[in-house]
Structures are given as C-alpha cells and as structure tokens.
Amino acid sequence: MKNFPMFLRMDGRRVVICGSGEDAARKARLVLKTEAAIRILGTDLDPELAGLVASGRADHHPTLTPATFDNAALTFIATGCPALDAALADHARRHGAVVNVVDRPDMCDAVTPSIVDRDPVVIAIGTEGAAPVLGRSIKTEIETMLSPRLGSFVALAGRLRDAVAQNIPHRQRRGFWEWAFNGEAFRAHLAGRERAAAEILKDAIAAGQAPAEKGHIALVGAGPGARDLLTLRAVQRLQQADVIFYDRLVDPEVLELARRDADRIYVGKDVGAHAIPQATIDRMIVNEALKGRRIVRLKSGDPSVFGRATEELEAAKAAGIETEIVPGITAASAAAASLQKPLTERGEIDTFAITTGQCRPGDAAPSRARLAHPGTAVALYMAVEKAEEVSRDMIAAGTPADCPVDIVASVSTRDERHAATTLGNLAQTIREEGLAYPAILFVRYPKSMAASAPAQQATAA
Template sequence: MHSFPMFIRTTNRRVVIAGGGEQAAQKARLMLKTDAKLVLLAPVLDVELADLVATGRATQDAGPFTPEHFADAALVFIASGCPGLDAALHALAKAAGAQVNVVDQPSLCDMTTPSLVDRDPVVVAIGTEGTAPVLARRIKTEVEQMLDPRLGSFAALAGRLRGAVAAHIPKPDRRAFWRWAFADAPWQLHKTGQERAAADLLKRTIATKEVPDRQGQIAFVGAGPGARDLLTLRAVERLQEADVIFYDGRVDPDVLELARRDAERVFVGNVPGTHIWPGERISRLILAEAAKGRRVVRLESGDAGISGHAKETLDAATAANIRVEIVPGVTAASALAAASGQQLSGGRDPQPAFRSAIAAGQNIGV
C-alpha cells in the first residue's frame, strides 16, 4: 500500500474547503456527513455553499489567505477550479502543516477521498489510491447490496448498550453476547422492522444476565492450494469468528490475514527446519480450547475434508459433546488440474495433470 486507510475524528474540529464553486460544493456534500465545523475559503460562493453559510452549517472567509487559515484543520480540501490558484493555496496549507487534498491533482494530495458505503455509524471506505475511481464505485455498489439498510441503526443501538453490557455481563461472556446479538434473534427482529422488540430482548438479556451458553466449537478449515481468493466463503467466515487458530507452515500467511486481528494464533510446525507437533498433542490442545467455550479453527492446506488429522479430534469432540464442523477446501488435485488447463472427471487419472503442471513449472501454492 502507498496509502494507509484510517478514520479521522471530526468532532469539534475544522475542515477547510478552499473554493466557492461546484468542485468545492462536492467536497462540502461529503463533509456534511460528518459533524465537522466547515470553513469555506472563497470571496464568492455559489448558491449551494452560500446556503450552508446562511443556515449556520458553515462559515465563510473571503481572504486574503495565509497559512493561519489552514492551521490545526483536521482536513483541507483545495478546489478553486484554477490549477495555479490551487497550487498557491496548497503551498499555504502545507506551510501550516495541514493534510491536503487538491482536486484533480494527485501529485499534490496527501490524502484521497474514498467511495463510502454509509450505514452510520457503520461506514465502509473503498479506495484505489486514485488509480481507478470507476472501480471503486463499482465495488461500492456491490457492498451497498450486501449490507442491510437497517444495519446502522442496529449498530447504534448496540453502541448505546455497550456500557450496560460492560456493567452487567461478565467479561468472559461478552463476546458470546455480542455474537448472539448480531447473528441471532435480536438482529433478526431488528432487520424485519421490529426495532422495539429487538431492543427489549437485548435489555432483558442484559438485566437477567441469561446470556446464551458459550459453547465451544471446532472447525477444520481447508486453506486450499495457497491463494486466499480460493478459500470458500464459509472458510473466511470461520476464520473471522475464531478465537484461536492452529495452523502449520504450509498455510500461506495471506490466508491468516483474513482472521480477526485479536484471534490467538498457534503455530504447530510442519515446515522444513522446524519441529512438527505430534497429532495427539494438537488434538488435545484443540479440545481444551473448545472446552473453554472458545471457537477453534484448525487451519490446514488443501482440503480439510480428506485430512487424516481430523478423525481423532472428531471422535474425542463427539464424545465430549463439542460441535465439530469440517469446511472443505480446494484439493491439490483440483488445483493442479486447473493450473494445467485440464479437467478432472469421473474415472480420469489425475496424474497427467500433475505431471504437466510440474513440467510447466507452475506454482499453485501446495
């Protein structure tokens, strides 16, 4: 990445927009989604911007401009419509130490504005570092379709209840509470328009502390041949839900990037030059973590559905009444055949596909 994505707090801070025409108005519309104090630097404003000043949503400064106009601003947008004037204003803003975006001049930009999917307070920002705005808008459209329109209001409700949860729900149970809230009855009620019923259910559960049981779960997840875009959707979901992940050296590091940042990661060896953990030790640790009520993932390259390591853990978990799930991955045979442009079919010997892929020097990550 050449740019690091992050969210900048705007409460009680100024956002300065230099310009009084349509380009400045476009930036103002974007910033109106925030609670920033908008400052418009221009001697003349178009009717839209003038209305923002008249209604008290923004203030105007007609100049002349100095670096002090840009000092301590959270963000600065320069959009006068004149390249020469934009460059001069950019110099003033940088003299004040501001972070600046100059419209249509990427070389003068410290930051770029992303495409936003707004489910306030849930916001998804999509950026292409200025290289492909059309692609960013296309991705935005796809994400808009994925996220329920009521998601933001439910997230806001959850935010209002965080203090009560911290006060009444024991810390070990809180993750289970929030997992239940966002994946089970409360969210289902809210997104079908039963907001009052959802809020009442959450508050009642907080008051009674009758959190759904924290049941441990084990998922054997196949990481496939290596490329993370070959993982199944279910595999990605299990990684993002996991409290602890047991993985070995054959798993591509990019796959682990899909897991929750705070998930515990346990390396179990199986890479040249390292000690390989015995299968019974891995099985024992997995069962112990699940017995604590944690969600455990055993991440293996290839297809976990045909792994010989799962059976002993599966048998022990069944005896202990712990839920076990096997999430298949793309097998090496399928990946090699695809890499060599051959099709596997019933009764067909996969060895020619293996041999041709190897002869071609193709790397499929197995």
C-alpha cells in the same frame, strides 16, 4: 501500499473547503456527514454552499486571511485554477492541514475513497488512483450487502456496552455479542421493529446471558435466474443463513452470495417429477430450524407465485418457528422487461393475470374462460407442455386465434430464448422452435383487436 488507510477524528476540528463551485459543494456533502466545523473560502458561492453559510453550518471567508486555516485538520482545494490551487495547498500545509486537491493526485497528501456510510459503521474503499471506477463498483457491491438499518443497530449496541460489561460475565461477552449481531434482536431491527430489538437486547442483559437462539425460516425469492436481479434483502438473508435449501432453477451464481460455511441442500423438483415429496421438504427445513439455525428456503422467482409456500409456512407455524417471506422478481416481470413489452398498456391492456398450465393430479384445469376478455394480458407458468390445451380453451372461450403470444424460455439466463407467434399457432411454434420448460407464455388480447373484430366480420360478409 502507497497510502496508509486511516480515519481522522473530526469532532472539534475544522475542514476548509477552498472553492465556490460544484466540486467544492461535492466535498462539502462528504464533510457534512462528520462533526467537523466547515469553513468555505471563495467568492460567488454555489447556491448549495451559500445555503450552508446562511444556515450557520459553515462559516465563510471570501478571501484568504491569516486565520483561514487555523485548527484545520483537512483541506479540500477546488478553485479550478492550477496556480491558485498550488498556492493554497502550500499555505494549508504550513498550518498543519492534510491537503486534497481535486483532480490533482500529484498534489494530494490524501485521497478521498469511495465510502459506504452506515454511521457509526463506515467502510472506505481505495485503489490508490489506479482504478477509481472499480472502487465505485466495489462500493455498490458492499452497499447491497449491508442493510440501511445496520448503523442504527450498531449505535444501539454501543449505548448498551456499559450495561453488558456490568451484567454479562467477561468470558461470555464474545458469545453475547455474536448472538446480538446475528440473532433475533438483529433480525427484528432489520425488519424495522427497532423497539422490539431494543427490548430483546435489554432482556438478555438483565438475565445476564444471551438466550438460546431461536430458529428462523425465510422463504426467499431468487428471482428468474440472473443474480443481479435479487433484492437487497434476499442477499442479506443468504449471508445470514446457516442452511440453504434450494430449487433446481436457482442459478449457482446466486448461491455464491451465501456465506461460505452455510450448508447447502438441494431439494429441486421438476415439473411432473417430484424427486423429493413436499412433505419431506417441510420436515427437513423445520427440523433444521428447531436446532436454532437460520434457514433460507431459496425458491426461483417469487415464493408466493406457484412456489408451494403455503405448505412450508404452515409446517413452520405448527412447530412455532418464526418465518418471513422475501419477495423476488417473478419470471413474468423479468420476461416483460426482456421483451421490452410492459405487462399493462394504457388504453389497450388494463388487466394482467398470472395462471398455470399444471395442477395437482386429479384437480381440474384452471378456468381459462375468465381470461378471454379484451384488455387482458395473461402470463402462463409451467404451460409449455399444455400449449395445445391452452390454445384450444382460450379460443373456445372467445380469444381470437390471431392474438399475439410471446414465449420466453430460461429468462434472464445465458440460455434465454424468445419466439413470437399467435394463439392459434402456439403449440406448433413451440414444437418447431424446440422450446421447453422453464418458459413463460404471454397471451395479449388488446382492446383494439376486439374493437376491430366486428368491422372485419362485416367486411367479410
């Protein structure tokens, strides 16, 4: 390790930024996150730097003076002139400052890492100059892991440390803080209920102990397949979960985002072949939550779109368990993105509908006549095996047989396939292409097709 990682204390100290252009302004943005006094050395300042001076947040030395580097803990040099950079670096070192010369690692005492800022939590990532692009990629990964609200909760905990020391016995403090950063208060804060989070913590401090952990169930959308289509909140819930119940269509790479010690329980169901009855799944997740554990019910796509979320929410509510829904990217959105065909189109498609090809045994099929209107795009889930029925019903209701249809199977995965056809040829295309579940059927009935139909009929007559 060539570089020793260390955080410099900046309150009551000065950072000197030598330069007047964009490179200097970029360094100023970093320093503004600290409590350091800022001094800018240079002429013809960039408007951003001039604004800092005008606001009083920085002072300005147009030229070098004997006092320029007084009390300087750190100096950034970005004049763009190699000879001047070298001279200023020597001058700053004589005053005891740590020097960073932009784009000249050979002249640096310290390098600027990639920073994840959740003040007072700060994470610095460095590669010793070997792979700065990788450092930025790692920063992006960590950014997705940490809630933007993390810092304010840590600050709240810091303000309560003295009260915890006075009210919580020493041998119980570690357990108290583990509860604080993993339990009900933390979840409330991440959900935006800061006042409730503070009250939960203060009540526990007043009681002299952390309360028994309450169970929690999150219905989390895993998206259509690709793990980089998960939401940030979905990743956070996976990393907080004690137990994860997951479906057949959840990609194994998505599960890799979970805590290593989390229990993973498969409760997958295939269309028309329910290996585990829904009532059994309901009991399983509720029973685990009643043990005070954090549960993630991981569902492909979005939990609210044909995800059987109602039954699980009602079971949790009956047991008095706190729940939340974490939306996911539904397959229709992912398929439209893959096709590069928006779900709506100004002047052509002003209505978008989602329906299903499968219903409960004994239930009537969805009314497809309601969808056979010009200006409508329809996404049909679980409808591959019902393609002939879908085609027949929509044509009978007035949808032209030559309406375009896109079939997208296994969207966003390595197995993704696409076929384009018409409503009249839908079933035949599915058979010829060998397309199977999971797949989305997109039927588009643009307004222009309806407008041209009377003219075509008149010409034919």
